[in-house]
Structure formats: C-alpha cells, structure tokens
Amino acid sequence: MQIQDDNEPYDQINVVPMLDLAYVLLVIFIIMTTASVQGIKVNLPKASNAPSLAKPQTxxxxxTEGGQIFLDTYPVSLEELRTQLGALKAANPELPVVVKGDTVVEYGxxxxxxxxxxxxxxTQLGLVTQKLVK
Structure with a gap:
C-alpha cells in the first residue's frame, strides 16, 4: 500500500461520490416521471365522501370536455367501445367499469x-367525482 505524502498533489480523482449522486438523481427522476403519468386529465365534478371504486382490473x-371517449388512455368511438367492452365482459362477467366525465361535457x-x-x-359501474372541498 502506498502512503500519500501531505505535500504531494493527488494524481487521481475519486468519482464514487459523484456516481452515488448521479444514481440517486436518476432514481428520483424515474419516480417523478412515472408518478406524473396517470392517464387523461379531465375536470371532474365534485361530490362529498365518494368511496374509492377503482380495482386493479377496473x-x-x-x-373529455370535447366529447372524445377514451377506454383507459386510448381514444375510441362508441362502436369500438362496444366491441372492446364486449370482449372484456366475455372474459370477466363481473367486469367493473368507472366513468369519468368532464364537468362541461354534454349530458347526452x-x-x-x-x-x-x-x-x-x-352492472359493476361507478361514476368518478372529486371530493367536495369546504
């Protein structure tokens, strides 16, 4: 083992602390970007004490406010929605579905x-709302 004299300059740089910092920043970046991806953003109506209806297979x-329909995060027409939900219903007769409609979308x-x-x-149907904030 070589002993470094206090008066001699260092000829190597220790990069381990920099790599530790880079890995921590990378992990934080990955967590923050995946946390922000949650689907289509709509302005939900308010309701008080709405129970959570979401299940993993839901x-x-x-x-959306323009009337566009999405199944999960994929845009579909009414006929495509009928076809896809029919196939899912055949695979799972107790298929739970939640509907999220923007507050300004036409009621029809x-x-x-x-x-x-x-x-x-x-029959397993839920309407998603926001909690009423007082």
Missing amino acids: KAITI RVMEVLELLGQLDI
Whole structure:
C-alpha cells in the first residue's frame, strides 16, 4: 500500500461520490416521471365522501370536455367501445367499469356511454367525482 505524502498533489480523482449522486438523481427522476403519468386529465365534478371504486382490473371510460371517449388512455368511438367492452365482459362477467366525465361535457354524451354499458349488461359501474372541498 502506498502512503500519500501531505505535500504531494493527488494524481487521481475519486468519482464514487459523484456516481452515488448521479444514481440517486436518476432514481428520483424515474419516480417523478412515472408518478406524473396517470392517464387523461379531465375536470371532474365534485361530490362529498365518494368511496374509492377503482380495482386493479377496473376499466376506466373517460369523456373529455370535447366529447372524445377514451377506454383507459386510448381514444375510441362508441362502436369500438362496444366491441372492446364486449370482449372484456366475455372474459370477466363481473367486469367493473368507472366513468369519468368532464364537468362541461354534454349530458347526452355521458348517457350514450351509460346506455351502452346497460346494453352490455355491465352492472359493476361507478361514476368518478372529486371530493367536495369546504
């Protein structure tokens, strides 16, 4: 083992602390970016004491303020929604579905989706709202 004299300059740089910092920053960056990806953003109506209805196999139908329909995060038409939900219902007869409609979306558009769910005999249904803040 070589002993360093106090008067001699160092000829090597210890990069381990810099690598530790880089790894920590990388992990924080990964966690923050995955936490911000949550699907389609809509302005939800307010409700008090709304129970949490989401389950891991729950399918989410989102209706944006422009009337566009999304199944989970994929845009679909009503016919595509019927086809995909029919296939999912065949695989899981107790298929839970939640509907998230923007506060300014036309009421008729939400009713079209609810009617489609009724035709497919999907009874595990929830409407997503925000908690009322006082």
